[in-house]
Amino acid sequence: MVAARAGATGYSETSVGFAERIRQEPAFAAFWLLRAGFVILPIWMGADKFFNSLTDWPDYLAPWIVRLVPFSAQTTMDIVGVVEIVAGIAIAVKPRYAAYVVAIWLAGIIVNLLTLSGHDDVALRDVGLMVAALALAQLARTYDPPFGHTTSAGRA
Numbered sequence: 102m103v104a105a106r107a108g109a110t111g112y113s114e115t116s117v118g119f120a121e122r123i124r125q126e127p128a129f130a131a132f133w134l135l136r137a138g139f140v141i142l143p144i145w146m147g148a149d150k151f152f153n154s155l156t157d158w159p160d161y162l163a164p165w166i167v168r169l170v171p172f173s174a175q176t177t178m179d180i181v182g183v184v185e186i187v188a189g190i191a192i193a194v195k196p197r198y199a200a201y202v203v204a205i206w207l208a209g210i211i212v213n214l215l216t217l218s219g220h221d222d223v224a225l226r227d228v229g230l231m232v233a234a235l236a237l238a239q240l241a242r243t244y245d246p247p248f249g250h251t252t253s254a255g256r257a
Contacts, residue, residue, distance in 0.1 A: 135233055136196050143189035150182025163217040185187060191238075196213040197245040200238035207231040 102210060123130045149155050158181075159174035170177050183186050191199035212226035 128240060129244060132237070132244045133198075134242065135237040136192060138236060139196070139200070139237060140189045141193040143185040143192070143203070147182040147185030147187075147189065150178045150185070160222065161214070161217065161223075163213050165216060166213060195245065195248075197241040197247060198238055199240055200234050204234040204238065205232050207234060 117125065123133060146155075150158050150167040153159075158178040162174050162177060168179070171224050184206065186227065188199065188203050196203050207230050211224050211231065214227065
């Protein structure tokens with residue numbers, strides 16, 4: 102087994118396989134755990150915006166937003182669902198950049214929830230998700246090379 106070593110670019114260069122890296126490198130494991138979570142959950146929640154099976158999503162829109170948009174609350178949530186699905190796909194493709202977009206999206210959701218009476222607990226949960234998205238962005242600086250750069254081991 103070859104030990105991991107950091108190259109000049111900061112990306113880990115190793116001949117250790119993916120599963121072994123997950124076991125040996127806590128930061129690499131955290132990167133993949135957060136990445137998987139921010140792919141699966143936004144796609145799942147985004148799809149549910151069309152079906153309202155988990156909750157009645159339009160109830161989570163602040164009245165000022167409903168007044169601001171030119172269509173129904175459900176149509177607004179359908180658009181939100183599409184954005185969330187795209188965000189999940191973007192995290193799968195390029196978490197280095199998409200994690201910041203997700204963090205900004207979550208900040209918008211937090212503002213919406215804080216202006217909607219009775220949902221402060223959900224807003225607090227979303228603050229935690231926003232912090233996790235920012236942590237993913239930081240980890241992605243090591244494990245997801247910038248556009249135009251390639252590395253065999255650091256690339257996830």
